[in-house]
Amino acid sequence: MIYVVIVFLWVALLLYLVMGGADFGAGIIEMFTSDKNKSRTRRIMYNAIGPIWEANHMWLIIAIVILFVGFPVIYATMSTYLHIPLTVMLMGIIARGTALTFRNYDAVHDNMQKVYNKIFVYSSFITPLFLGIIAGSAVSGRVDPNATNFMDAYIYSWLNWFSVAIGFFTVALCGFLAAIYLIGETNDEEERNRFIRKARLMNIAAVVAGSVVFIASVKENIPLVQWVFGNIIGVAAVSAATISLVALWYLIAKGKRFIIRVLAGFQMTMILLTTTYKHYPNIIILKNGGHLSLIEHQGAEKAITALGIALLVGSLFILPALFYLVWSFQQKPDGEKSEVRSL
Amino acid sequence: MDNFMAARSQMALSLGFHIIFSCIGMVMPFFMAVSHFLWLRTGNPVYQNVTKAWSKGVAIFFATGAVSGTVLSFELGLLWPTFMKHAGPIFGMPFSLEGTAFFIEAIALGFFLYGWNRFNRWFHWFTGVVVGISGLTSGILVVAANAWMNSPAGFDLVNGNYINIDPIKAMFNPAWFSQALHMSVAAFAATGFAVAGVHALMILRKQNVNFHMRAFKIAAIFGVVAAILQPLSGDISAKMVAKRQPAKLAAMEAHFETKPYSPLIIGGIPDVKNKKVDYAIELPGMLSFMVYDDFKAPVKGLDQIPAADQPPIAVTHYAFQIMVALGMIMMGLGVIYLIALWKKKSWFEKHWFLRLFIWATPIGFIAVEAGWTVTEVGRQPWIIQGVMRTADAVTPMPGISYSFYLFTAVYFTLSLAVIFLLYRQIKMVPEIYDKAV
Ligand code: HDD
Ligand code: HEM
Ligand code: HEM
Numbered sequence: 001m002i003y004v005v006i007v008f009l010w011v012a013l014l015l016y017l018v019m020g021g022a023d024f025g026a027g028i029i030e031m032f033t034s035d036k037n038k039s040r041t042r043r044i045m046y047n048a049i050g051p052i053w054e055a056n057h058m059w060l061i062i063a064i065v066i067l068f069v070g071f072p073v074i075y076a077t078m079s080t081y082l083h084i085p086l087t088v089m090l091m092g093i094i095a096r097g098t099a100l101t102f103r104n105y106d107a108v109h110d111n112m113q114k115v116y117n118k119i120f121v122y123s124s125f126i127t128p129l130f131l132g133i134i135a136g137s138a139v140s141g142r143v144d145p146n147a148t149n150f151m152d153a154y155i156y157s158w159l160n161w162f163s164v165a166i167g168f169f170t171v172a173l174c175g176f177l178a179a180i181y182l183i184g185e186t187n188d189e190e191e192r193n194r195f196i197r198k199a200r201l202m203n204i205a206a207v208v209a210g211s212v213v214f215i216a217s218v219k220e221n222i223p224l225v226q227w228v229f230g231n232i233i234g235v236a237a238v239s240a241a242t243i244s245l246v247a248l249w250y251l252i253a254k255g256k257r258f259i260i261r262v263l264a265g266f267q268m269t270m271i272l273l274t275t276t277y278k279h280y281p282n283i284i285i286l287k288n289g290g291h292l293s294l295i296e297h298q299g300a301e302k303a304i305t306a307l308g309i310a311l312l313v314g315s316l317f318i319l320p321a322l323f324y325l326v327w328s329f330q331q332k333p334d335g336e337k338s339e340v341r342s343l
Numbered sequence: 344m345d346n347f348m349a350a351r352s353q354m355a356l357s358l359g360f361h362i363i364f365s366c367i368g369m370v371m372p373f374f375m376a377v378s379h380f381l382w383l384r385t386g387n388p389v390y391q392n393v394t395k396a397w398s399k400g401v402a403i404f405f406a407t408g409a410v411s412g413t414v415l416s417f418e419l420g421l422l423w424p425t426f427m428k429h430a431g432p433i434f435g436m437p438f439s440l441e442g443t444a445f446f447i448e449a450i451a452l453g454f455f456l457y458g459w460n461r462f463n464r465w466f467h468w469f470t471g472v473v474v475g476i477s478g479l480t481s482g483i484l485v486v487a488a489n490a491w492m493n494s495p496a497g498f499d500l501v502n503g504n505y506i507n508i509d510p511i512k513a514m515f516n517p518a519w520f521s522q523a524l525h526m527s528v529a530a531f532a533a534t535g536f537a538v539a540g541v542h543a544l545m546i547l548r549k550q551n552v553n554f555h556m557r558a559f560k561i562a563a564i565f566g567v568v569a570a571i572l573q574p575l576s577g578d579i580s581a582k583m584v585a586k587r588q589p590a591k592l593a594a595m596e597a598h599f600e601t602k603p604y605s606p607l608i609i610g611g612i613p614d615v616k617n618k619k620v621d622y623a624i625e626l627p628g629m630l631s632f633m634v635y636d637d638f639k640a641p642v643k644g645l646d647q648i649p650a651a652d653q654p655p656i657a658v659t660h661y662a663f664q665i666m667v668a669l670g671m672i673m674m675g676l677g678v679i680y681l682i683a684l685w686k687k688k689s690w691f692e693k694h695w696f697l698r699l700f701i702w703a704t705p706i707g708f709i710a711v712e713a714g715w716t717v718t719e720v721g722r723q724p725w726i727i728q729g730v731m732r733t734a735d736a737v738t739p740m741p742g743i744s745y746s747f748y749l750f751t752a753v754y755f756t757l758s759l760a761v762i763f764l765l766y767r768q769i770k771m772v773p774e775i776y777d778k779a780v
Contacts, residue, residue, distance in 0.1 A: 057409070072432055302508050303433065303510050314442065
């Protein structure tokens with residue numbers, strides 16, 4: 001049963017990265033959109049993510065619940081030593097979720113919209129930044145249970161070049177995902193071209209940030225190169241991601257909407273696979289050379305069994321409903337969408 | 344503020360904030376389902392407008408409830424890592440099921456809010472009902488987790504190790520039913536009165552009377568029925584507390600002395616130093632009767648509880664008095680409403696009648712907050728009753744007071760924003776919905 005739970009944890013993280021990432025990315029795209037195009041981008045974006053926004057962020061909650069029920073020691077360690085970035089991320093989640101809803105449901109449209117937009121855009125940036133920082137810190141080997149002073153225990157655990165670079169890499173990935181997603185959400189040629197340009201920009205940003213991650217890993221003595229290229233799965237995954245990226249750009253030019261989304265999702269899967277494969281089952285690497293492992297630090301057996309069953313049964317209900325939701329909001333011609341919007 | 348106080352205050356603040364949104368999220372879908380049903384049945388467009396107007400309000404509350412809930416699931420670890428390290432696997436069952444319930448709720452909400460004119464009408468209606476049912480289920484589950492903290496079950500503690508863990512038994516701990524029942528009824532009572540109050544105000548101001556009167560009646564009937572049931576369920580809760588947490592009961596009642604014919608103490612100012620209550624009404628034997636159905640049986644008082652295991656007496660006592668007093672007032676209003684409904688239809692037009700409900704707008708929520716104060720403060724100094732002390736569970740990270748100030752500022756701003764948005768929604772009702780009526 002433990003493996004069922006681990007698979008769910010991994011899938012929940014992946015889906016949060018892909019679906020939640022596209023969702024955050026929409027805000028990042030908005031940040032880099034010129035004022036005259038902003039409102040159109042916003043409308044397309046809202047139609048795309050509005051109905052599934054709530055569901056997207058559930059993946060994070062599922063992951064967290066799996067952690068605290070199944071792997072309480074890991075949850076407790078993370079929330080102790082990464083308290084500060086977690087708090088910042090939570091602030092981002094609060095600000096973003098409420099600003100998105102408020103700007104859509106405010107009955108009066110006036111200058112308040114500007115305030116909501118600002119909050120939305122900045123928090124869309126901050127949240128994945130810190131999400132990435134947290135993920136980076138988990139493997140950076142800076143979490144130090146033996147620390148004797150505040151800075152070592154609670155600040156340098158996450159404030160280092162490597163974690164921060166991963167943070168920016170995550171932001172770029174989110175922007176990329178969103179741009180790819182939005183390309184398929186509009187029929188307007190000019191609009192599409194704008195999103196394609198955004199996707200290209202974000203792609204470049206991701207490559208740059210990715211390289212910075214490698215440089216930082218060398219500077220911080222983190223054997224990232226070895227993790228990624230030192231094993232066959234890592235090399236295969238990186239190659240697959242690269243090939244699919246080439247295919248993706250070819251298909252964008254051909255105007256294929258569905259397949260490019262699949263490819264972008266595939267790339268995220270490969271990235272997550274490379275970064276987690278070599279560590280598995282360790283998910284937190286400690287400064288003293290120890291690590292916290294999904295196998296060694298699992299919770300009581302009965303709790304794991306119950307959790308696994310709950311997840312399996314839950315997904316029987318959730319997945320069909322979720323697919324139907326996503327599918328039925330893909331079906332609509334654009335005209336009808338704007339009608340719904342103006343209710 | 345020291346770290347420990349700051350952590351407790353931040354937890355209390357976050358939960359106190361979340362509970363308001365979760366009550367509304369659990370209950371409003373049922374109001375909407377009723378008015379939606381009436382629209383589909385009668386074709387009267389006013390009901391459609393009521394449903395839509397409510398659904399916009401609910402979307403705002405829902406988003407705020409969802410983000411504040413997300414924050415809570417992290418905060419349990421951020422503030423109480425030692426507690427979660429041990430308790431997580433034991434009381435996690437309801438949380439993992441809750442995940443499913445939330446997910447279904449979020450999906451159904453997507454269908455409901457964005458599905459107007461898009462799906463079969465009854466399918467659309469049904470998705471609204473699913474939102475309500477899964478919301479209520481998640482509320483019940485999370486309260487079962489809280490009940491476990493009050494009456495831990497499903498594990499053995501041997502030499503500081505938690506062994507023989509049985510998550511199912513932990514979920515169905517002895518207190519789950521009384522707490523879940525009382526909380527669910529409370530959510531209906533509080534939300535019903537709050538929504539009814541807002542619409543009563545609009546009726547009094549003679550704005551869209553047709554629209555607001557129908558909304559008022561739907562909300563009020565839910566609130567009224569719940570308010571009449573609430574004291575009954577509160578009695579079940581009190582008996583449960585007496586059995587499992589005598590210290591909490593003694594603090595609720597400011598009951599200092601163990602003796603036969605234990606009195607029910609109403610109101611008053613507890614004087615902890617001299618172990619008495621000033622200016623209170625005492626009904627001899629009533630407490631014994633309420634707890635044991637026997638006027639003579641002595642109820643355990645604070646004199647039999649070591650000082651180190653006593654909760655803060657004054658806070659628990661005041662909070663309990665506030666809850667019960669408001670509960671009685673709501674029940675009284677409920678009876679008046681039913682009289683109006685059956686015998687005195689003309690009262691619905693009367694200013695005094697509407698005013699009663701306008702004044703009652705916040706009281707259900709005040710009672711909810713007071714009730715949670717009783718439950719949580721009354722459990723102190725334990726985070727898991729009799730098993731782990733709150734002080735031993737707190738995070739080692741210093742400086743939590745800054746985090747507390749930050750959260751206070753954020754929640755304060757959010758509350759203002761929600762009130763502001765709601766005000767604008769209500770203000771726009773004439774412009775958006777008048778033409779249709
Ligand atoms: C509308 C709100 C409301 C109203 C009118 C009442 N309550 Fe209540 N009460 C709650 C809302 C609430 C609550 C917020 O929902 C609590 C907190 C924890 C829980 O399970 O329910 C609660 C807790 C709570 C507890 C503690 C349970 C525990 O710690 O396990 C007791 C003994 C009572 N209530 C008793 C009463 C009585 C005798 C009432 C008589 C009128 C009453 N309540 C009215
Ligand atoms: C939403 C309604 C709730 C409210 C308003 C509420 C209120 C409070 C308050 C006032 C405190 C501080 C008590 C004190 O320190 O004196 C507290 C503490 C706490 N509550 Fe609740 N509570 C709620 C539900 C829950 C639930 C459902 C859980 C867990 C499943 C929970 C877990 C905790 C924990 C872990 C603490 C900190 C430790 C402690 O003080 O014992 N609460 N809550
Ligand atoms: C008595 C206490 C509580 C009740 C009755 C309650 C109920 C609810 C309900 C009905 C919702 C649905 C969202 C809404 O309608 O606004 C919700 C949201 C949420 N709650 Fe609570 N809750 C309580 C305490 C807690 C606690 C202690 C936690 C965390 C440990 C928590 C975690 C969440 C999460 C993660 C969400 C977001 C779900 C979503 O996105 O739909 N809740 N809560």
